[in-house]
Amino acid sequence: MPQxxxxxxxxxxxxxxxxxxxxxxxxxxxxxxxxxHVGCDTSQCGACVVQxxxxxxxxxxxxxxxxxxxxxxxxxxxxxxxxxxxxxxxxFREYHALQCGFxxxxxxxxAIDLVEKHPQGLSEHEIREGLEGNLCRCTGYHNIxxxxxxxxxxxxxxxxxxxxxxxxx
Amino acid sequence: xxxFEYHKPTSVADAxxxxxxxxxxxxxxxxxxxxxxxxxxxxxxxxxxDLSGIAELKGIKRDxxxxxxxxxxxxxxxxxxxxxxAAIPMLAMLASGIGDPAVRNRGTIGGSVSNNDPAADYPSAxxxxxxxxxxxxxxxxxxxxxxxxxxxxxxxxELLVAVEFPIPExxxxxxxxxxxxxxxxxxxxxxxxxxxxxxxxxxxxxxVFRQKDMEAALSANWSPAAVAAVKQPADDMNxxxxxxxxxxxxxxxxxxxxxxxxxx
Numbered sequence: 001m002p003q004x005x006x007x008x009x010x011x012x013x014x015x016x017x018x019x020x021x022x023x024x025x026x027x028x029x030x031x032x033x034x035x036x037h038v039g040c041d042t043s044q045c046g047a048c049v050v051q052x053x054x055x056x057x058x059x060x061x062x063x064x065x066x067x068x069x070x071x072x073x074x075x076x077x078x079x080x081x082x083x084x085x086x087x088x089x090x091x092f093r094e095y096h097a098l099q100c101g102f103x104x105x106x107x108x109x110x111a112i113d114l115v116e117k118h119p120q121g122l123s124e125h126e127i128r129e130g131l132e133g134n135l136c137r138c139t140g141y142h143n144i145x146x147x148x149x150x151x152x153x154x155x156x157x158x159x160x161x162x163x164x165x166x167x168x169x
Numbered sequence: 170x171x172x173f174e175y176h177k178p179t180s181v182a183d184a185x186x187x188x189x190x191x192x193x194x195x196x197x198x199x200x201x202x203x204x205x206x207x208x209x210x211x212x213x214x215x216x217x218x219d220l221s222g223i224a225e226l227k228g229i230k231r232d233x234x235x236x237x238x239x240x241x242x243x244x245x246x247x248x249x250x251x252x253x254x255a256a257i258p259m260l261a262m263l264a265s266g267i268g269d270p271a272v273r274n275r276g277t278i279g280g281s282v283s284n285n286d287p288a289a290d291y292p293s294a295x296x297x298x299x300x301x302x303x304x305x306x307x308x309x310x311x312x313x314x315x316x317x318x319x320x321x322x323x324x325x326x327e328l329l330v331a332v333e334f335p336i337p338e339x340x341x342x343x344x345x346x347x348x349x350x351x352x353x354x355x356x357x358x359x360x361x362x363x364x365x366x367x368x369x370x371x372x373x374x375x376x377v378f379r380q381k382d383m384e385a386a387l388s389a390n391w392s393p394a395a396v397a398a399v400k401q402p403a404d405d406m407n408x409x410x411x412x413x414x415x416x417x418x419x420x421x422x423x424x425x426x427x428x429x430x431x432x433x
Contacts, residue, residue, distance in 0.1 A: 002175055018172050019172055019173050019174060019175035019217065020170045020171070020172045020173060020207075022204075041208065042205055042208070043201060043204075043205060043271075043272065044350075046269070046271065049271050052274075055245070055271075055274040056270055056271045056274060057271050057274050057275050058271045058272065058275070061200060061201055061204045061205065061272075061275070062200065062204075062275065063175075063197075063200065063204070063217075063219075065175050065177075065219070066197075066200065066219060066221065068177075110270065110271065113270065114270065130270060132269040132270070132351070133268070133269025133270055133271045133272060134269075
């Protein structure tokens, strides 16, 4: 059986997989990292988004073997070892940016990539466009957008607190 | 998904050797189309040939009056490329609107062009900019490459290596996206290169096509008003639950008008 060696949340793993094994199956079933979700399984909903070599990717539409040598970060890899949440996670909590929570890991992973690639800052509209590949069926995105707006200020060192980034509509 | 053999060659020659020896082998680039198709068991390849280990397929360079984009270059790389933004900003804009951010981080120009999905974005740019498709064995003009729904001039075992885009004087792209799937309902890429005007329509029919009445109108008068007067016949337009042939024909003119306005 083929083998894949990859780094997940800083730890290197060598795992036997079938050629058809998806990255999300490797993460969930072999490494038991079940924070990454499978929603639609058709690369539309974004619940499975992880970061691979610093880019958000849909782990349900990536073969495990395509991650050979890659560095993968999942939702489990964001908080510090002492439990301190990543500013994006903290912002989702602060702004109640979730209801059932199913889409949340993918939302958070996509949001971090979006913010990291736009150091100049994102408008509310740009945040909404940037979330195009992530579907939420409960909260209607409003608080998710607010949370990302607040988190970007903390992530880029422009604010120490999760203050609202955009004026209320 | 059925299981398959997995190969990861490091040269085009090795990839071609594997693909030529087995007509049921399939190349995989970003996999954003192939993997969903395999999940639906629409396809049962004996082996999948991963092209990501082939360095010569990656990268963007300016070569005189052309932009050359390697087949394995991702949509995100085209969208953010300083060379593309400087020479053909509308091509970078087109790439930035494919799928969603995570899809753009995996999907490649070579995969999109060789798949020739009627609703794909790139084929319209390839045709309107009169690009040349460079394969493992030959060079193919854009007009000869796209042959029908999911059909191209590529022979079994032939691999798309790069796309060469001549730098135009003017270029514009506009599309109407399905509000749910975000796939193109109708799109228009208009370009003027070396004085020649080309208008390519994607999404509306089974395959990208040139709208020659609009080309003539724009050659005489490059303005949104010139294409606004050209009606697209509904005969060969797609018709499905998302839109009738008449609706798509109407969209073709609207998108062409917007594309000319975007081109300036």
